Every structure is written in C-alpha cells, then in structure tokens.
Amino acid sequence: MSSTRHVVQDENDPKLGHYSDPPLLVLSSLSSGPKHGHAMIEDIEQMCGTHLGPGTLYGAIARLEALGLIEPLPQEERRQPYRLTEQGVHVLRARLATLDRFVAAGMGRLEAL
Amino acid sequence: MNKAVACLLIRLYPRKWRDRYELEFEALLEDERGGLWAMVNVAWSALYERVSPAQGGMMDQNSQTFRMIVKQPSAFLPLAMSVGALAVLFVAAVYSFAHSGHGLVREADEGAAAHLWQILMAGQLPVLAVFVFKWLPRAPRQTLYILAVQAGAILAAMAPVYFLNL
Numbered sequence: 001m002s003s004t005r006h007v008v009q010d011e012n013d014p015k016l017g018h019y020s021d022p023p024l025l026v027l028s029s030l031s032s033g034p035k036h037g038h039a040m041i042e043d044i045e046q047m048c049g050t051h052l053g054p055g056t057l058y059g060a061i062a063r064l065e066a067l068g069l070i071e072p073l074p075q076e077e078r079r080q081p082y083r084l085t086e087q088g089v090h091v092l093r094a095r096l097a098t099l100d101r102f103v104a105a106g107m108g109r110l111e112a113l
Numbered sequence: 114m115n116k117a118v119a120c121l122l123i124r125l126y127p128r129k130w131r132d133r134y135e136l137e138f139e140a141l142l143e144d145e146r147g148g149l150w151a152m153v154n155v156a157w158s159a160l161y162e163r164v165s166p167a168q169g170g171m172m173d174q175n176s177q178t179f180r181m182i183v184k185q186p187s188a189f190l191p192l193a194m195s196v197g198a199l200a201v202l203f204v205a206a207v208y209s210f211a212h213s214g215h216g217l218v219r220e221a222d223e224g225a226a227a228h229l230w231q232i233l234m235a236g237q238l239p240v241l242a243v244f245v246f247k248w249l250p251r252a253p254r255q256t257l258y259i260l261a262v263q264a265g266a267i268l269a270a271m272a273p274v275y276f277l278n279l
Contacts, residue, residue: 037141054145055158058138062130062167075181080137 020050022060023069027084027092030070036079037061064088114142114151122152125159127166135251136181179255187244188259191237195266198233201226202273227279234270 029035029043037057045051052060061082064070069088073081084092119142123135145151182188205226209215241263248256273279 037137038144041145053151053154053158054138054141055151055155058134058141059158059161059167062134062162066167075137075184078136078140078181080140 022052022056023064024092024095025050025052026057026060026064027069027088027095030082030084030088031092034073034081034083036076036081038079040082114145116143118152119143122155122159125156126162130162130166132252132254179258182248182252182255183259185244185248187240187247188263190240191244191263192266194233194237194240195263195270198230198270199266199273201229201233202270230270230274234267237267 025044025048026040028047029040032043035043037054041052041054041057061070065072065082068085069091070082071085073083075081116139119139122142123131123139126134142151142155205224241260244263245256245260248259
C-alpha cells in the first residue's frame with residue numbers, strides 16, 4: 001500500500017497539510033494506547049484529518065505486525081486490538097525525530113524566503 | 114458496510130491473509146460507514162496484497178483465529194452439552210448407588226436422566242450443523258480442530274451408555 005496521499009489543488013483545500021503514511025499513522029495512533037481497527041481510523045482522522053480506508057489500514061497493520069512493530073492483544077468480541085511493541089516504540093521515536101529535523105529544516109528555509 | 118458485500122470483498126484477499134485477518138477485518142468492515150470509496154479501497158488493497166503479500170510475523174500463526182472461533186456459541190455449546198450429558202450420567206449413577214446400592218442399570222422406564230441425556234445429545238446436532246456451515250468455509254483448519262474436540266466430547270458422553278449397555 002503506497003498511501004492515501006491527496007493531491008492538493010490550492011491552499012484553501014481542506015486537505016492541505018494532511019499527512020498520509022499509513023504505517024507511521026498506525027504507529028502514532030497506537031502510541032496513545034492499544035486500539036482496534038475502527039478506533040485507529042477515528043483516532044488518525046482526529047489526529048491529522050486523514051481518513052484511512054479499511055484496506056489501507058489492514059495493509060499497514062499486516063506489515064507492521066510482520067515486522068514485529070505491533071502485536072495483537074486478546075480479542076474483544078470480534079474486534080482485534082493491537083499495541084506497540086518495544087521495537088515499535090523505538091522505530092516510531094526514530095521516525096518522528098527524522099520528521100522533526102525535516103520540519104525544522106523546511107520551516108527554516110521557508111523563513112528565509 | 115453490508116455483511117454480504119464485506120464477505121465478498123474479503124474473498125479477494127489471498128487465503129493466507131484471510132486465515133489471519135478475516136474475522137477481525139470483517140468486523141471492521143461491518144463497523145465502517147463504507148460507501149463506494151471504502152469498497153474500492155478494500156478491492157485495491159486486496160489486489161496489492163496478492164501482488165506484494167505481507168510476509169512473516171503472525172501470518173503463519175492461527176492461534177488468534179482459533180481462540181476467536183472457539184469462543185463462538187456454536188463452537189462451545191456442543192462441547193458444553195456433551196459435558197453436561199456426561200455429568201447427567203455421573204449424577205444419575207451416584208444417585209442410583211446412594212439409593213439402591215448399585216450403579217446405573219438398563220431399565221424399561223428410562224427416567225428423567227436418560228431423557229435429559231438424549232435431549233442434550235440430540236440438541237447439539239443442529240448447533241453443530243450451524244457451526245460447520247458457518248465456520249468451515251471461513252477457517253477450515255481451525256474449524257476441523259474444534260470439530261475433533263467436539264467429536265471427542267460426544268464419544269466421551271456416549272461411551273458409558275455403550276459400555277454399560279444402558
């Protein structure tokens with residue numbers, strides 16, 4: 001799954017600034033505690049305005065689980081909650097630190113314009 | 114999303130993926146407000162999964178699915194009914210021994226215990242049929258494991274009747 005990236009047409013586009021990297025969004029969502037799929041979709045939408053499709057979400061979940069970055073918890077009825085593994089926390093921290101440097105550099109360049 | 118549409122869309126995924134994620138994904142699709150966009154998203158994701166499958170991790174482990182299925186009423190009710198039938202025989206034997214000094218023997222009037230045993234054993238057949246019809250196509254391997262346990266419980270409940278010629 002590549003992404004659900006939207007093409008921004010103009011600066012008034014309500015989707016402006018939406019971030020869409022499904023695995024990173026899932027990791028970020030789970031950083032506030034275990035969640036099942038539907039809760040993740042809602043949390044991500046609240047966090048950054050991106051509504052992940054169910055297929056996109058589970059594409060990310062399957063890959064993150066395969067990489068050992070998230071793990072399933074006991075099921076709650078038919079819903080399957082997931083949580084971050086220790087390795088997942090480490091990877092998320094590293095990704096966010098990279099993004100932080102990227103944002104700082106980008107903002108600095110914008111200010112120089 | 115409509116359950117039938119959700120099931121149809123999930124069928125687009127590879128079997129290995131479905132064995133691991135089908136039940137929880139179906140629950141998610143039923144919760145989703147859906148629409149055409151969600152259907153296209155799932156169909157596209159299924160196609161992508163066929164081209165570039167997620168590998169390793171939990172994909173080969175079906176323990177979650179097994180635990181999930183065994184919690185279904187149609188899975189554990191037949192087991193409980195067989196255990197109940199066995200318990201009925203045990204209680205009847207203890208009662209008979211306490212009152213007449215001997216265990217269970219065959220009698221012309223079968224009595225309440227025999228009728229209860231028959232109801233429990235016959236009553237689980239439709240539940241078993243529902244279980245097979247519902248779960249065998251979705252998760253064949255796990256369903257067969259559970260069916261084997263159910264068959265063992267049925268045999269255990271029938272064994273005293275057969276060996277004691279009740």
